[in-house]
Amino acid sequence: MMPNWFNFARLWQFCRRISRITLLLTLFGLPIGAVSLVPVVLHAQETQPVQQAEDQIIRQFALPEAPAQPPVYRSQPAAPAAPPPSAPPPAAPPPSAPPASNLTQTPSETESSRAEATEANTEETPMPDSEYVWEFNRYPEMGNRIRLEGVYPTARFGFTRPRNWEVQSAKAVIQFRQSASLLPEKSNLTVRINDTSVGTVPLNRTNGQIGNVAFDIPPSLIQPQNEIAILAEQQTSESCTNPNTPTLWTEILPASKLVYTYRTQTIPLDFSRYPYPIVDEYNPDPNQIAYLRPQAMTSEWLTAVSRFQAQLGRLLDYRPVRSRVIDNISQLTAQEQLVVLGTPNSQPLLANLELPFTLNQGKILDGQQKPLPDDVGVLMLTTLEESDRTTPVLVATGNATSGMTKAVQFLVQAKDRQIGTGQAITVNNLEEMASQNPRSWIGHLPNANRFKFSDLTLETDRYFVDTTVHGSNPAAIAIPFQALPGDRIARGSTITLDYTYGPQLNPRTSAVEVALDDITLGAERLSSKTGGSRSFTVNLPDDVVRPDSKLYVRFVLNPLQNGVCGIEAEQQLWGTVHSTSHVNLTKDTVTRLPDLNLLRVGYPLAAPQDLSTTALILPDRPTNGEFDVFLSFSRRLGQITQSDSIKLNTYLAKDLPAQVKAEQNLVAIGVRDRLPTPEALVTKGGLNLHTASLRQMGATQVQAIPDGEGVVKAVLSPWNENRLLLALTAQRDQGLRDVQDLLDNDRLFGQLQGDTTLIHRNQPDPNPYDREGYSITSLNNAPQERTVVQASFMGRLVMFFQNHWLLLPVGIVLLPLLLYGFSQIFLNHVANGGTRS
Template identity: 45%
Template sequence: MKRHTARPLVFFFRLFSCSKLRSQKRAASFLSLLLFGVLLANSGAIAQSELPDFRQNAIPPETKPNTRPATGTPNQATLPATVQLKPLSPGQYVLEFNRSPVVGTRLQLRGIYDESRLRFTRPRSWETKSVKVSLRFRHSPALYATRSNLTVLVNGASVGSVPLNKPQGEIGNAIYDVPISLLQDYNEVVIAALQNNSPTCTQDPYDPSLWTEILPDSKIVFDLAPRPVTLDFSRYPFPLFDELSLSPNELAYLLPSAVDEAWLTAASRFQSSLGRLAQFRPIDTRLVKQVNELSPGERLVVIGTTQTQPILKSLKLPLKLQGDRWLDETQKPIADDVGVLMLTPSPDAKSLVLVATGNTPAAASKAVQFLLQSRDRQIGTGSVILVKDLADVPTPDPRDWPGYLPVENSFQLKDLLTQANEPFQDITTRGSDAPPIEIDFRALPDDRFLVGNVLNLRYSYGPQLNPLTSLLEVQLDGLPLAGRKLDAVDGVRNGTFRVDLPEDKIKPNSKLQIRFRLDPRERRSCNRAIDQQLWGTVHADTSFDLKRENMARLPDLKLLQVGYPFAAPQDLSQTAIALPQNPNPAELLLLLEVSERLGRLSKAESIKLNVYRADQLPAEVRKTHHLIALGERSRFPLPDALQSSGFNLETLFQRRRDGAAIRTLPDVEGVAKQVVSPWNSDRVFLALTGQSSTGIQQLQALFEQDALFYQLREDTVLISANDAAVQANSPDAYTLEFLQQTRQRTTLSEANWRDRLMQRVGGYWLLLVPGTILIALLMYGVGQAWLNRYPSQEKQ
């Protein structure tokens, strides 16, 4: 048995409620085993696992390949219910704590009682045999062994405790078996420490000698076996993409024989949709020319007709070909406007292949579009889908950004969404040291706040509080805004607290924190306070009254961190990407990374992003769309766009300082430059370029890695790689240099003129009445002066 350690990667995901009854689990396991046995008995099926860490353990079985009947009629016998790849031997998956941002290089528990929560997922392709939690720790020598211990809980159930009795400097080890029945799709490990430095009484709960450190090489060890994967679109994006995977999902696109607008647009939109589905989870994407280049467990996406993807003629697919035309289940040619989606194993039965095709390029694009539209793909099932009709999803309003503040200036807390995309309800927190209630308070990127923003907090709290030390505090991004003493002896029901929100502090990534600091009226010495009777509630009818107008100062790459302005509207219908006439693999990969990032930054029912080669970009699109142009300097698709703004690509890579000018050879930096579009002052142009393919690869890392992308600012960024010995996925592997080369200007208000007028007037409503009277008097005076001229002329 080989032991494989996963690559370093942030793996602890947000906690979701996903519990099931044991009886349901046993029934599902029994049905899965029964189905697996029947399939093995009926055909020379092959088993599959998608665990990349087991690839070296692959043992090819002696099985006969799947064959179709001579008639080729697709039916249940020719469409296998399970993708069975070559089975891999059982192995281990080691999940180290240092992959969690909560742990990092150290994790300390302090005070009389402290705990830390770590979360992990269970991939769908795993059949877990056993799970162990291996803790390595050290603690303060001042701890009293009989009254100090470390406890581990998994999904709320205790799996073991260990006394904190090690001599000074000695590292402790503890291994706990986790019952398989406790595991769920989303799991939580709680490490709790009870610490005392006296056999009778710990006087000071904040004594610095009360500490225990969990070492970052602590780990969770899984003994597991692969599980067959069902070929079925009803669980899409699985099995193409597993959102429960602990390792990056690996995806490959098969390059067509000729790259055209149909393939570029379809591949870009598909990658954007995966970015939306992945959210914060990483995806490893690459391009291949042959199916045999795939790695075991890698997923292959084939987009196009048989003319552009000749490999389709050699794959074992459930539908037959007659010449270059696809036939349906009745052996009749499929109509030219019908898209075809198929899931099938690769020829070596080690990878999964998704085919989006048709008898015309438009039909293949329609097949991809079906997977992009969430309402449509929910009705998909089976391993073959024929897309005949596809509903056109209306484009949302440019300022309709899900997850951000409503466009209305007055709204309530229940109008905002939690991290689980559900409306806020009344939120109650308990205990004297409860964490704050956190609310996403994300301003729209083009919001400019005026004076007079108010939060009317509706709250309640219970009795038995110490009125001298209990407090309600409101913070914005950690900055205290206001506080109120909780001094009612019998508690308060539906209290109101008015808080002024600073107009210059509300950002597109802001968070409101509401903290109840609750102290009991009586504290017992030498004992942990029993404080769960202390509670505070924030009510869903908490209201907000904002004063704002809509404008943005551009160019500014910092706004690109939230997708603005390219993600307005959120279906990306006002954004186009331009490539060189014959893009190379590095430029195509950059296209996919940019598309994926735009997908992560937007939410909509559809994706309408368009991609063009340089000579195919319509003049109308230049005028009406935000443009992203990418390519090497010598092949840059739209060089005139930068020259017209006073910026020349020829001088882009020169270095100037204090009158000195140099040019380095070779220049391997990548450059991202944003300017106002020369064809429309209300649109933005983003250039992504470099002197060579190396610079283009640096830009791929810029859009792929969050640690680099969320540093963007100014209007120009230069990115270069550091020492090659540094891991490529580390932020220390690259150096970023930011420049502001053009003057920002206020532009791009997406609101119509009526909304702008109302916003302007709404900000100065106290001046509206006297201003109206003054204007009326002036008009009356002008009118009288004009009328008085006529009598004087008649007398003459």
């Protein structure tokens, strides 16, 4: 029996139609098989453009064979002299997911080649042991001493170990001075390395006696990034010590130090370790870079150098780097690494280096001995063998300038750089990164007026999370609260803090406090004996949030039973700040230019953060002094910005396009007589700089002999009033060196003010960390000609009366008189009209 859905009549009609169609095709000479080919042809026509598009995107080239043993690098021992002070490095940011970029990489070494390299390395004559001293006086917070106060205080410091150091022995030499009131049998000092104790000594010195104790550190504890913690237990009573007693103190002195004995190891060169060995973010000494000058310096080469240098500033952050340009390799020093940017024709040294790619007649050949396309970039790591040392070399090249530029751009785009590996890379295609919003800055407050603490960025890809502190005198929780340049936080802005605290607190003496920088915004008593979650709101005063502000949450935690002593009583006291805390802002954006104070955070050059609206200008034949300032400024721009890419451009004066001059922020670098944009030296009402050391301000004119000051001067661009023209100049090379010191040193750079900053050294070779080494003068005589306002109507009205407050009393007097006059006119008009009627 047939199912209900089966219809025999319909099936018969369908078969008859198929037979008629087949008969017609046969009569017209078309084979029946052609019917089956129609979908195939259509599919081929559809896939052909897709395949062509894929062929345009996917580009592969034959590669040379990888060397049996990759080149290796062994650094020179560190200089015996102690390095200048610097801050400890922060934790490295986690890597981001790589974007869709198309790279062809040389094969990495095989397991057999690795074994051969390891065997060869073990047969080498070991390097003699070297010693390095890391003194505590390099920490800016050290000053004359670090003071430990309270019953259980702790001081923490970060320190690093270069990647290729094999530590043989290490010790911490702690020099301290203590209070005479401490009980020796109950007070002690403990040192921990990476949360592992390495020793404890009693605090049994007499008043004024200096203690000097050495703690041996197991070499296995020393990692590339480390922390030393110095913990004290300080007791003045046999029964119970009052934690607020002022005699509870121990001072760690700046002569304390860490002493390494180490050997340098050989490390294969591989882009998976980049930026090592060109720079080492764990190097305790300043990294040193030398750029090889090409045969003909061009704007394209300068652009590549500025972007590469800016990326080094981002990678190293506040760690110092010394960069310069050299004319030949004989000028290299023992601690410098070499960077060669340019085509084989512009950099003849490439023909003399051992490279995985063959060079022939100024062209780079692939594995089939064919020249690579001009737009393909090539990156290579190699070494330069000298009689007494080995220098690592980074090569970014191509058969044309476009290829070299693409190679450098791959290195400066953080997401792309992560997929690099091997000794050499050909950059076939590179993704173009879109520019960010000019008001979207990592590390600053979000653009939104309402946001949570979880939206505050601490570093790249790291946000604020719930944070807990313990103890009766815990350190304040520091939260970055940096306003965007020009943001004006108005009255009515609030911060609502969500927090939790433990149940063992004394509600009468325990509290939580919220402060912005050194201004206390509000406090609340922890009133519940059982603890719990609470919220309270504080108001933000007008215009107090700066681009470098920090929010501090301090817990004052006292135990419920004051007679209970010991570490157990301390650790049961805790408070937590939750990331759900939120901020509600009322803000306007008011930016007055020129203002060098804004330059400290990069504004307006760093809006957007990829520097796509900024161009550097150098004289047609820059001197070494001008080039050094150019390198320092490029590094500083990278240090104060964060983005996925860098689009900074640099031009020789002769190559500066009119469109760039009219649309971008300009930074001119050069000695005063050679400055590419002399318009920056003349300001109506401000300081005017002329040739022959002539200075003029208003009607006053002077000539200084000699004029050795460095000058940082900002004016509105004469070609676009919405852009800035910045001049880094001096009358002589000595002044340029002072400008370079200002750019390299954070303390000096943080003193930029007004529209003009003058800097000169007080000593022939000053220590940049010596406050008496330099004199800085800030001038603010030029009118702030341009005010950029982004505010509501009421906000603009309030700002108008704030800037013109003298109009208020005049208006109070004139307004009643005007109203009286209008009323009389109206009454007379009514009276006259009534008479006529």
